[in-house]
Amino acid sequence: xxxxxxxxxxxxxxxxxxxxxxxxxxxxxxxxxxxxxxxxxxxxxxxxxxxxxxxxxxxxxxxxxxxxxxxxxxxxxxxxxxxxxxxxxxxxxxxxxxxxxxxxxxxxxxxxxxxxxxxxxxxxxxxxxxxxxxxxxxxxxxxxxxxxxxxxxxxxxxxxxxxxxxxxxxxxxxxxxxxxxxxxxxxxxxxxxxxxxxxxxxxxxxxxxxxxxxxxxxxxxxxxxxxxxxxxxxxxxxxxxxxxxxxxxxxxxxxxxxxxxxxxxxxxxxxxxxxxxxxxxxxxxxxxxxxxxxxxxxxxxxxxxxxxxxxxxxxxxxxxxxxxxxxxxxxxxxxxxxxxxxxxxxxxxxxxxxxxxxxxxxxxxxxxxxxxxxxxxxxxxxxxxxxxxxxxxxxxxxxxxxxxxxxxxxxxxxxxxxxxxxxxxxxxxxxxxx
Ligand SMILES: Cc1ncc(COP(=O)(O)O)c(C=O)c1O
Numbered sequence: 486x487x488x489x490x491x492x493x494x495x496x497x498x499x500x501x502x503x504x505x506x507x508x509x510x511x512x513x514x515x516x517x518x519x520x521x522x523x524x525x526x527x528x529x530x531x532x533x534x535x536x537x538x539x540x541x542x543x544x545x546x547x548x549x550x551x552x553x554x555x556x557x558x559x560x561x562x563x564x565x566x567x568x569x570x571x572x573x574x575x576x577x578x579x580x581x582x583x584x585x586x587x588x589x590x591x592x593x594x595x596x597x598x599x600x601x602x603x604x605x606x607x608x609x610x611x612x613x614x615x616x617x618x619x620x621x622x623x624x625x626x627x628x629x630x631x632x633x634x635x636x637x638x639x640x641x642x643x644x645x646x647x648x649x650x651x652x653x654x655x656x657x658x659x660x661x662x663x664x665x666x667x668x669x670x671x672x673x674x675x676x677x678x679x680x681x682x683x684x685x686x687x688x689x690x691x692x693x694x695x696x697x698x699x700x701x702x703x704x705x706x707x708x709x710x711x712x713x714x715x716x717x718x719x720x721x722x723x724x725x726x727x728x729x730x731x732x733x734x735x736x737x738x739x740x741x742x743x744x745x746x747x748x749x750x751x752x753x754x755x756x757x758x759x760x761x762x763x764x765x766x767x768x769x770x771x772x773x774x775x776x777x778x779x780x781x782x783x784x785x786x787x788x789x790x791x792x793x794x795x796x797x798x799x800x801x802x803x804x805x806x807x808x809x810x811x812x813x814x815x816x817x818x819x820x821x822x823x824x825x826x827x828x829x830x831x832x833x834x835x836x837x838x839x840x841x842x843x844x845x846x847x848x849x850x851x852x853x854x855x856x857x858x859x860x861x862x863x864x865x866x867x868x869x870x871x872x873x874x875x876x877x878x879x880x881x882x883x884x885x886x887x888x889x890x891x892x893x894x895x896x897x898x899x900x901x902x903x904x905x906x907x908x909x910x911x912x913x914x915x916x917x918x919x
Contacts (some may be wrong), residue, residue, distance in 0.1 A: 490870035494637055526560065538748055540750040543750075544567055544771070550569075552776075552780040568584050569591075611635050629684045639689045640670045642708040665712065693732050697744065702752070707756060725767070733778045786807065786869040789867065790864060793861065808851060814848040816849065824843075854865045
């Protein structure tokens with residue numbers, strides 16, 4: 486069990502029970518129920534530290550969309566990462582978590598006036614401008630508050646990262662940012678420079694998510710630095726901040742082989758160094774914005790096996806007590822997560838089964854063709870790897886399933902991060918009509 490896509494403290498005790506942070510998952514299931522998100526605190530903090538060590542001299546920002554729960558934000562904040570938010574709700578969560586506003590970055594391709602004003606009122610550190618109308622709005626709102634907004638222009642650099650089409654963002658025909666090849670980035674700078682209450686201090690370019698190699702990130706650094714150099718030559722301005730986004734992939738299964746953060750950081754920072762030397766540009770402060778790589782690997786989901794339906798010559802369907810409402814990734818991206826038996830050891834011959842959720846959808850998959858022990862039985866516990874990113878954040882109440890609890894485990898102790906939803910929570914916002 487240790488290694489692979491599992492959290493750093495994952496182990497088996499003498500009875501073969503999976504332990505995380507020194508806590509038996511059978512105890513967690515008994516005390517907190519299932520489905521349950523279990524966060525390995527050591528793992529989460531260690532990922533933050535590896536990013537900071539892997540990008541010396543750069544600033545590391547946690548893309549909170551991956552998991553914007555207050556407790557998670559506090560842990561990441563304690564480790565010294567900035568926090569990026571992509572909506573008023575994420576901004577509110579970061580402020581409630583006690584993150585210093587000047588270390589918060591606001592993103593979004595369609596920020597409302599209310600959200601922009603909320604960010605100005607809070608005094609966030611940077612606002613990433615995504616459209617022309619936003620420049621005009623920010624100028625007006627910042628003037629009304631007698632302040633100046635420090636902004637990055639979001640550039641769409643024309644880099645096609647080879648990843649799922651739903652998580653590609655850097656190609657020309659994207660909904661995000663100012664498309665470089667169409668001249669929109671130049672137009673954005675020209676529109677921003679005369680503004681009195683908007684100060685362009687850098688640029689931002691995020692090319693996508695779950696990317697495995699370093700080449701697209703290096704290309705991103707080169708394209709954006711060339712743009713900065715051209716703007717210096719054409720406008721006489723030297724922008725000092727360069728945000729290269731997030732997007733490094735993580736291991737969901739043993740077959741995934743992302744680049745270690747140390748190698749990724751070295752490759753990107755060396756590319757920046759070399760390009761700056763080649764174009765004679767003062768090295769900007771580099772920002773990176775990992776989300777998935779910070780919270781994804783730290784967390785597993787515990788499910789209890791319900792029905793098992795073996796169809797002779799066809800599929801054996803194993804149903805668990807959650808599914809697409811707590812992890813939409815398999816349905817949305819055909820994502821695969823490794824699954825293992827968690828509550829005991831088994832020497833039974835593995836057989837391929839399809840693990841599914843309890844929702845009224847055939848797409849409600851947990852994992853197709855999972856090799857699980859042939860004696861898998863009702864009430865066994867299954868554990869699903871790397872479920873910290875874009876799972877709770879995208880969770881729903883489909884079929885009116887209450888959303889799971891999340892717990893933080895460390896050195897044999899357990900703390901609740903999110904309480905389990907109740908049936909009363911489910912109807913709290915409903916307005917009866919009689
Ligand atoms: C602007 C921006 N930055 C950072 C991220 C984080 O990406 P990842 O979780 O793949 O690191 C995203 C994800 O979509 C994003 O849109």
